[in-house]
Amino acid sequence: MNKYVAKVLEDLKSKQPWEKEFLQAAEEVLSSLSVVLDSDPIYEKNKILERMVVPERIIMFQVPWADDKGEIQVNQGYRVQFNSAIGPYKGGLRFHPSVNLGILKFLGFEQVFKNSLTTLPMGGGKGGSNFDPKGKSDNEVRNFCNSFMRELYRHIGPNTDVPAGDIGVGGREIGYLFGQYKRCKNSYDSVLTGKALEWGGSLIRPEATGYGNVYFAQEMLATKGDSVAGKTALVSGSGNVAQYTIEKLIQLGAKPISASDSNGSIIDPDGIDQEKLAFIFDLKNNKRGRISEYAKKYPTAKYYEGKRPWGLAKAELALPSATQNEIDADNAKALIENGCILVSEGANMPSTPEAIEVYKSAKILYAPGKASNAGGVATSGLEMSQNAIRLSWTREEVDEKLHNIMRNIHKNALEAAAEYGTPGDYVNGANIAGFKKVASAMIAQGF
Numbered sequence: 069m070n071k072y073v074a075k076v077l078e079d080l081k082s083k084q085p086w087e088k089e090f091l092q093a094a095e096e097v098l099s100s101l102s103v104v105l106d107s108d109p110i111y112e113k114n115k116i117l118e119r120m121v122v123p124e125r126i127i128m129f130q131v132p133w134a135d136d137k138g139e140i141q142v143n144q145g146y147r148v149q150f151n152s153a154i155g156p157y158k159g160g161l162r163f164h165p166s167v168n169l170g171i172l173k174f175l176g177f178e179q180v181f182k183n184s185l186t187t188l189p190m191g192g193g194k195g196g197s198n199f200d201p202k203g204k205s206d207n208e209v210r211n212f213c214n215s216f217m218r219e220l221y222r223h224i225g226p227n228t229d230v231p232a233g234d235i236g237v238g239g240r241e242i243g244y245l246f247g248q249y250k251r252c253k254n255s256y257d258s259v260l261t262g263k264a265l266e267w268g269g270s271l272i273r274p275e276a277t278g279y280g281n282v283y284f285a286q287e288m289l290a291t292k293g294d295s296v297a298g299k300t301a302l303v304s305g306s307g308n309v310a311q312y313t314i315e316k317l318i319q320l321g322a323k324p325i326s327a328s329d330s331n332g333s334i335i336d337p338d339g340i341d342q343e344k345l346a347f348i349f350d351l352k353n354n355k356r357g358r359i360s361e362y363a364k365k366y367p368t369a370k371y372y373e374g375k376r377p378w379g380l381a382k383a384e385l386a387l388p389s390a391t392q393n394e395i396d397a398d399n400a401k402a403l404i405e406n407g408c409i410l411v412s413e414g415a416n417m418p419s420t421p422e423a424i425e426v427y428k429s430a431k432i433l434y435a436p437g438k439a440s441n442a443g444g445v446a447t448s449g450l451e452m453s454q455n456a457i458r459l460s461w462t463r464e465e466v467d468e469k470l471h472n473i474m475r476n477i478h479k480n481a482l483e484a485a486a487e488y489g490t491p492g493d494y495v496n497g498a499n500i501a502g503f504k505k506v507a508s509a510m511i512a513q514g515f
């Protein structure tokens with residue numbers, strides 16, 4: 069490892085040893101960059117790594133709100149504005165009880181490189197709260213969102229920071245957050261993406277992360293003269309990303325056989341078709357139910373309480389779409405023993421470093437989330453463009469743009485990997501291609 073890289077990493081580990089997910093993400097990216105730092109002293113001279121691993125700004129605030137019994141609840145709110153070298157901060161809001169600063173720093177850091185890869189002018193950020201929308205009434209979710217935005221509105225704006233959804237933040241939450249922003253600012257700004265179509269949203273934005281991930285998987289398979297058609301696929305999660313990953317797999321002739329949530333997984337050996345997927349959409353988006361209900365509705369399926377889908381059935385493709393570190397080394401080995409030839413990440417950092425080592429030694433195709441799930445934020449960028457010109461593009465136009473962006477990310481990652489001596493390594497390729505653009509903007513803009 070390059071000495072400068074090693075020193076920055078060591079320093080980071082000694083300063084915040086408890087931020088495990090952030091250190092994991094930083095170590096992965098910085099390790100890839102050793103070869104770039106070796107080849108050009110300009111980055112070390114400008115202290116680029118030290119500046120990249122520290123967010124430009126972190127906002128932390130209390131979020132008091134009243135539950136349906138009239139009792140006051142208090143949550144913690146955050147926005148991590150990581151890097152604005154190539155555009156306004158852009159990245160989702162996550163509402164989940166596990167949220168803490170280390171997790172949001174990892175997500176914001178990844179977002180910087182991901183947004184750079186999309187080729188659109190977006191910096192990186194992330195935010196959220198340890199609030200859990202599960203089991204809350206619409207009234208409680210609205211109260212919470214109002215209070216959250218009552219503070220956040222002063223730190224964001226169409227040219228400053230444009231948040232979006234993530235785990236626990238879907239169309240309902242974006243609606244409440246946008247309404248409160250508008251009331252606080254008296255201005256109809258393009259300040260959130262993931263809006264509903266009727267009031268500034270983009271066609272294909274809900275589909276974009278899942279569709280984009282399957283497009284990326286197609287590109288990877290095409291390098292081997294292969295395609296997703298006819299292949300069996302394991303998908304985890306049953307939220308936004310999982311739903312549209314399953315839909316695109318069906319459309320392209322693959323056979324998705326699993327879905328999951330934080331309670332367990334279902335395996336349907338007959339495959340999830342469009343009708344069964346419609347059941348999942350309704351179950352998760354309207355009824356807010358649990359995935360176990362799928363197995364009650366469709367007796368061909370089996371429910372595995374407390375289990376992730378990896379290795380529960382034979383499958384050539386794995387598209388993790390739930391959360392970070394959901395595939396460990398044992399899961400990765402089980403995938404490969406069951407015929408897996410490709411892992412393409414819909415979630416952010418779903419594979420542990422040990423799992424990635426297993427993929428590498430088995431020489432399977434592996435795409436890190438910052439490349440393969442970038443379709444979501446790319447289409448958010450397209451939503452911002454449409455808002456700015458006050459026009460809406462058709463479904464076909466946005467899908468075509470998304471498809472092209474995914475092709476370009478794939479091409480740029482492969483080219484960067486080859487240029488720096490690791491052909492076919494999408495992790496190195498994505499990190500290097502993402503880094504170079506942000507670093508040169510930082511150098512050009514001084515300090």
Ligand code: NDP
Binds near residue numbers: 305306390416
């Ligand atoms: P949703 O909230 O819509 O769905 C998340 C899904 O993952 C749910 O099925 C949820 O189950 C499950 N899940 C969440 N946490 C855990 C956990 N700790 N263990 C097991 N299952 C869990 O979120 P999204 O689909 O939007 O996001 C999924 C992943 O994709 C995240 O990693 C996110 O960062 C990433 N991503 C999302 C993008 C987007 O556009 N939405 C863009 C790029 C990346 P349950 O309902 O039980 O909580």
